[in-house]
Amino acid sequence: MPEYNINDLLKKFRQGTILPEEQAFLETWYLNWNSDNQHFTEDEINAAKSKVWLALNSPVHRLKPWYWLSAVAGILLFIIVFWFYKERIDSPRTNLVVKKARTDFKPGGNKAILTLANGEEVSLGNPAKGEVASQGTVQVTETETGKLVYKGRKEISEAVMINKLTTPRGGEYQLVLSDGTKVWLNAASSISFPAAFEGNYRKVSITGEVYFEVAHDKKKPFLVTAREQEISVLGTHFNISAYQDDEFVTTSLISGAVRVKNLKTKVEKSIQPGQSATTSSANDDVLIHAIDKDEILSWKNGYFQFDNQNVYSIMKVLSRWYNVDVQFLSDKNTEHFGGTFSRGKQLSEILANLEKLGNVHFTITPKKVIVTD
Structure with a gap:
């Protein structure tokens, strides 16, 4: 024997x-x-x-x-x-679980749902559909590069047609509004907008995280509503993060100038490039902070950049992009992490790198990720 x-x-x-x-x-x-x-x-x-x-x-x-x-x-x-x-x-922290995981979660991709003014829903993503719809005199087209483009002007006699573009968890999408404004939607986000703008303002509303490159028009300010925050611009580049499960709404300015209003208290402040304005339901003010532009733009440019963030914040970001639920078996983890990772990697690769950085362990199951100390 x-x-x-x-x-x-x-x-x-x-x-x-x-x-x-x-x-x-x-x-x-x-x-x-x-x-x-x-x-x-x-x-x-x-x-x-x-x-x-x-x-x-x-x-x-x-x-x-x-x-x-x-x-x-x-x-x-x-x-x-x-x-x-x-x-x-x-398991010892050798990344055994994530290295040999039979179940993994792929990164998100280019996909969204367009809801037209009549309530009809159109699935967008690969392959591109070409002409998607007509909204009055406005033509809606999905390009070969996976971008939704609105072209045309509203006739005076036409009713305002509100459309909504929504990305699911695990999705992202680009949009060009009828005025030429470019919009990027992160995962689990949405924007409601008219097929063509009319009147003295260009008004849209968003949820989740959205980046704007607003076409300049000094006669028609561009207004964005995000939860308790309203942002007013003429032509500028900025990012808004307004997820419902986040405490704060944060507008971060990359170039140009914006004014940010707390809709609850009417407090209004201007910010400059390299600054953010934050509001919350628990605070009556508009708080201004310095930002790292690269970190703000990271999701739009195809990567994650974490700067001294706790594991709970990081997993919230990853859960949206990889469309995976997360279970924490402890709520006492005080570890903070920093690093830059491609959004094109499998989830297991990201988690393996995080395990190397601190006292945290991940187990990938077919339906969720379990986090332990």
Whole structure:
């Protein structure tokens, strides 16, 4: 009979690489081990079971069909070993889970839903559709590069036709309004706008995160409403982040000049390039801060840039782009991270790099990412 090292077998069991004969030996060792001298509290046992559940349900630890006959014994084995050897059942921080993950999440892509004035919905994305619709005298076209373009002017007798462009989680899209203003939508975002502008103002409203390059027209200011914030410009480049699950609405100016109003209190302030204006439902003021333009523009330019951000903020960003739910098993992680990552990478690659930067561990399952310390 071959000789086995118990510690080696335990490691192989944890990694899901143990052979049938090795598992049989390990279970025999367990059954013959004198457990009378070991006593565990109910809390300790439940904690161990939770850890083992994660191990068994993560892709790298998922047991092969012939393992399931001994799954219960394996759980009890782990409970004993966890305290007897005082080792963590969690995988060591070697990125094993994300490197060998059978389930992964692809990066987002160019896709959106256009809702026309009559309520009709049009799916946009690859392949491009060419002519999409007519809204009065305005032609709506999806170009070969995956951009929605509005061309034409509203006739005086025509009714105002409000359209809405929405990106899902895992989507982004570009839009050119009828006045020539260019718009970029990040994941889980939307913009409502008239097919053609009329009157003394060009008014739109947004949710999520949107970047504007506003066509200059000194006779018609461009107005954007985002939650409790209103932004007024003539012609400029700026970014607005106004996700419903974020505490703040933040307008960041890249070039030109804008005025930002808190719609709740009517407080209004101007900002200059390199500054942001922040409002929230809990604050009556408009707060101004300096910004890193590269960080603000990172999503539009195809990458993530994190600057001393906590894991909760980072995972919120990743969940939108990769269209994945996130579960935190602890709410006490104080780690902060910085780094630049391509938005074109698989989720597992991003998480593997984050694991190298701090005390955090990720387990990818078919439906979500589980975060542990």
